[in-house]
Amino acid sequence: MAVVCGIAGVVIFVGGVVGSVSDLAPSKTFASGESLTVTVDPADKPAVYVATDTPVNYECAISGGTGQAKLAKTSGSQTVTVSGVVWEQILVINAPVKGDYQLTCTNQETATVRYGVGKPLSSAAGGLVGGTAALLLIPGAGLLVAIVGTIVILMRRSSARKRLAAGG
Numbered sequence: 001m002a003v004v005c006g007i008a009g010v011v012i013f014v015g016g017v018v019g020s021v022s023d024l025a026p027s028k029t030f031a032s033g034e035s036l037t038v039t040v041d042p043a044d045k046p047a048v049y050v051a052t053d054t055p056v057n058y059e060c061a062i063s064g065g066t067g068q069a070k071l072a073k074t075s076g077s078q079t080v081t082v083s084g085v086v087w088e089q090i091l092v093i094n095a096p097v098k099g100d101y102q103l104t105c106t107n108q109e110t111a112t113v114r115y116g117v118g119k120p121l122s123s124a125a126g127g128l129v130g131g132t133a134a135l136l137l138i139p140g141a142g143l144l145v146a147i148v149g150t151i152v153i154l155m156r157r158s159s160a161r162k163r164l165a166a167g168g
Contacts, residue, residue: 005142026087026116032058035104038117040069040095047074047120048091048103056107060091060115065099085114092120 026049030036040046048060048071062069071091078089095101105115 003142005145006139008142009136009138026118029114029116030103030105032105032107032113032115035102036115036117037064037100038093038103039099040065040093040101041098042095045120046093046117047089048093048105049080049087049116049118050090050105050113051085051087051116052111052113054109054111056109056111056113058090058105058107058113058115060103060105062093062104063102065095065097065101069093069095069101087116087118089120093117 028036028038029051038046050056050058060071062071070093072094074089074092080087080089093101093103103115103117107113
Protein backbone atom coordinates (compact mmCIF):
# COMPACT_ATOMS: atom_id res chain seq x y z
CA MET A 1 0.00 0.00 0.00
CA ALA A 2 2.78 2.42 0.92
CA VAL A 3 4.65 1.68 -2.33
CA VAL A 4 1.54 2.21 -4.47
CA CYS A 5 0.76 5.50 -2.69
CA GLY A 6 4.42 6.55 -3.08
CA ILE A 7 4.27 5.96 -6.82
CA ALA A 8 0.94 7.81 -7.06
CA GLY A 9 2.40 10.77 -5.14
CA VAL A 10 5.40 11.00 -7.48
CA VAL A 11 3.18 10.77 -10.59
CA ILE A 12 0.85 13.50 -9.32
CA PHE A 13 3.83 15.68 -8.34
CA VAL A 14 5.43 15.39 -11.78
CA GLY A 15 2.07 16.01 -13.47
CA GLY A 16 1.49 19.13 -11.36
CA VAL A 17 4.92 20.56 -12.13
CA VAL A 18 4.74 19.81 -15.87
CA GLY A 19 1.17 21.13 -16.05
CA SER A 20 2.10 24.34 -14.27
CA VAL A 21 5.00 25.05 -16.58
CA SER A 22 3.11 24.28 -19.78
CA ASP A 23 0.18 26.45 -18.61
CA LEU A 24 2.58 29.39 -18.38
CA ALA A 25 3.56 29.23 -22.03
CA PRO A 26 1.83 31.90 -24.08
CA SER A 27 -1.40 30.53 -25.48
CA LYS A 28 -1.53 33.20 -28.20
CA THR A 29 1.56 34.39 -30.06
CA PHE A 30 2.26 37.02 -32.69
CA ALA A 31 5.16 38.54 -34.62
CA SER A 32 6.61 42.03 -34.35
CA GLY A 33 4.24 44.61 -35.82
CA GLU A 34 1.19 42.34 -35.71
CA SER A 35 -1.82 43.06 -33.51
CA LEU A 36 -3.37 40.44 -31.29
CA THR A 37 -6.86 40.61 -29.84
CA VAL A 38 -6.70 39.13 -26.37
CA THR A 39 -9.44 38.70 -23.78
CA VAL A 40 -8.08 40.08 -20.54
CA ASP A 41 -9.53 39.20 -17.16
CA PRO A 42 -7.97 41.26 -14.34
CA ALA A 43 -8.25 38.23 -12.03
CA ASP A 44 -5.88 36.24 -14.29
CA LYS A 45 -3.25 39.01 -14.34
CA PRO A 46 -1.99 38.07 -17.82
CA ALA A 47 1.62 38.61 -18.86
CA VAL A 48 3.36 39.46 -22.13
CA TYR A 49 6.30 37.25 -23.13
CA VAL A 50 9.01 37.51 -25.77
CA ALA A 51 10.96 34.69 -27.43
CA THR A 52 14.12 35.73 -29.27
CA ASP A 53 17.66 34.51 -29.80
CA THR A 54 19.19 37.96 -29.31
CA PRO A 55 18.26 40.85 -27.00
CA VAL A 56 15.86 43.32 -28.62
CA ASN A 57 14.47 46.73 -27.79
CA TYR A 58 10.72 46.28 -27.84
CA GLU A 59 7.80 48.64 -27.60
CA CYS A 60 4.30 47.38 -26.80
CA ALA A 61 0.96 49.15 -26.70
CA ILE A 62 -2.51 48.04 -25.61
CA SER A 63 -5.85 49.59 -26.54
CA GLY A 64 -9.54 48.82 -26.73
CA GLY A 65 -11.69 47.10 -24.16
CA THR A 66 -14.14 48.87 -21.92
CA GLY A 67 -11.47 50.31 -19.65
CA GLN A 68 -8.02 51.81 -20.00
CA ALA A 69 -5.58 48.91 -19.74
CA LYS A 70 -1.93 49.57 -18.97
CA LEU A 71 1.27 47.59 -19.51
CA ALA A 72 3.74 47.40 -16.62
CA LYS A 73 7.33 46.15 -16.76
CA THR A 74 8.22 43.14 -14.64
CA SER A 75 11.11 43.21 -12.23
CA GLY A 76 14.09 40.96 -12.86
CA SER A 77 14.38 38.32 -15.55
CA GLN A 78 11.77 35.57 -15.42
CA THR A 79 11.84 32.85 -18.07
CA VAL A 80 10.03 29.62 -18.83
CA THR A 81 11.14 27.03 -21.40
CA VAL A 82 8.44 25.04 -23.17
CA SER A 83 9.12 22.73 -26.13
CA GLY A 84 12.60 24.15 -26.51
CA VAL A 85 11.39 27.77 -26.74
CA VAL A 86 12.59 30.16 -24.04
CA TRP A 87 9.90 32.72 -23.20
CA GLU A 88 10.88 35.72 -21.09
CA GLN A 89 8.16 37.56 -19.21
CA ILE A 90 8.56 41.25 -20.05
CA LEU A 91 5.26 42.91 -19.11
CA VAL A 92 2.06 42.38 -17.18
CA ILE A 93 -1.32 43.62 -18.37
CA ASN A 94 -3.22 45.70 -15.84
CA ALA A 95 -6.81 45.99 -17.04
CA PRO A 96 -9.54 47.55 -14.89
CA VAL A 97 -12.32 45.33 -16.30
CA LYS A 98 -12.62 42.14 -18.31
CA GLY A 99 -12.72 42.75 -22.04
CA ASP A 100 -11.10 42.32 -25.45
CA TYR A 101 -7.97 44.40 -25.95
CA GLN A 102 -5.65 44.95 -28.93
CA LEU A 103 -1.98 44.30 -28.14
CA THR A 104 0.82 45.30 -30.53
CA CYS A 105 4.55 44.91 -29.97
CA THR A 106 7.35 46.06 -32.26
CA ASN A 107 11.12 46.01 -32.31
CA GLN A 108 13.69 47.68 -34.58
CA GLU A 109 16.09 44.74 -34.74
CA THR A 110 15.83 42.25 -37.61
CA ALA A 111 16.05 39.28 -35.25
CA THR A 112 13.36 36.60 -35.26
CA VAL A 113 11.06 37.63 -32.43
CA ARG A 114 7.76 36.18 -31.22
CA TYR A 115 5.57 37.82 -28.62
CA GLY A 116 2.89 36.05 -26.65
CA VAL A 117 0.31 36.43 -23.92
CA GLY A 118 -0.01 33.90 -21.11
CA LYS A 119 -0.26 33.53 -17.38
CA PRO A 120 2.31 35.23 -15.15
CA LEU A 121 5.12 33.13 -13.70
CA SER A 122 3.79 33.78 -10.20
CA SER A 123 0.69 31.70 -11.04
CA ALA A 124 2.81 28.53 -11.25
CA ALA A 125 3.08 28.49 -7.47
CA GLY A 126 -0.34 26.88 -7.04
CA GLY A 127 0.52 23.88 -9.21
CA LEU A 128 3.88 23.47 -7.52
CA VAL A 129 2.36 23.66 -4.04
CA GLY A 130 -0.35 21.14 -4.97
CA GLY A 131 2.18 18.80 -6.55
CA THR A 132 4.47 19.02 -3.53
CA ALA A 133 1.56 18.37 -1.18
CA ALA A 134 0.64 15.30 -3.23
CA LEU A 135 4.26 14.13 -3.11
CA LEU A 136 4.25 14.29 0.68
CA LEU A 137 0.66 13.56 1.73
CA ILE A 138 -0.28 10.61 -0.49
CA PRO A 139 2.78 8.46 0.37
CA GLY A 140 2.43 9.53 4.02
CA ALA A 141 -1.21 8.40 4.07
CA GLY A 142 -0.25 5.11 2.40
CA LEU A 143 2.48 4.52 4.98
CA LEU A 144 0.05 5.30 7.82
CA VAL A 145 -2.55 2.87 6.43
CA ALA A 146 0.14 0.19 6.02
CA ILE A 147 1.36 0.64 9.62
CA VAL A 148 -2.17 0.59 11.09
CA GLY A 149 -3.07 -2.46 8.97
CA THR A 150 0.05 -4.30 10.13
CA ILE A 151 -0.68 -3.54 13.80
CA VAL A 152 -4.30 -4.72 13.47
CA ILE A 153 -3.23 -7.96 11.77
CA LEU A 154 -0.54 -8.66 14.38
CA MET A 155 -2.98 -8.01 17.24
CA ARG A 156 -5.61 -10.33 15.73
CA ARG A 157 -3.05 -13.07 15.16
CA SER A 158 -1.80 -12.74 18.70
CA SER A 159 -5.31 -12.99 20.18
CA ALA A 160 -6.13 -15.95 17.90
CA ARG A 161 -2.95 -17.77 19.08
CA LYS A 162 -3.88 -17.10 22.71
CA ARG A 163 -7.38 -18.52 22.13
CA LEU A 164 -5.94 -21.62 20.46
CA ALA A 165 -3.41 -22.11 23.26
CA ALA A 166 -6.08 -21.68 25.95
CA GLY A 167 -8.51 -24.03 24.18
CA GLY A 168 -6.03 -26.76 23.40
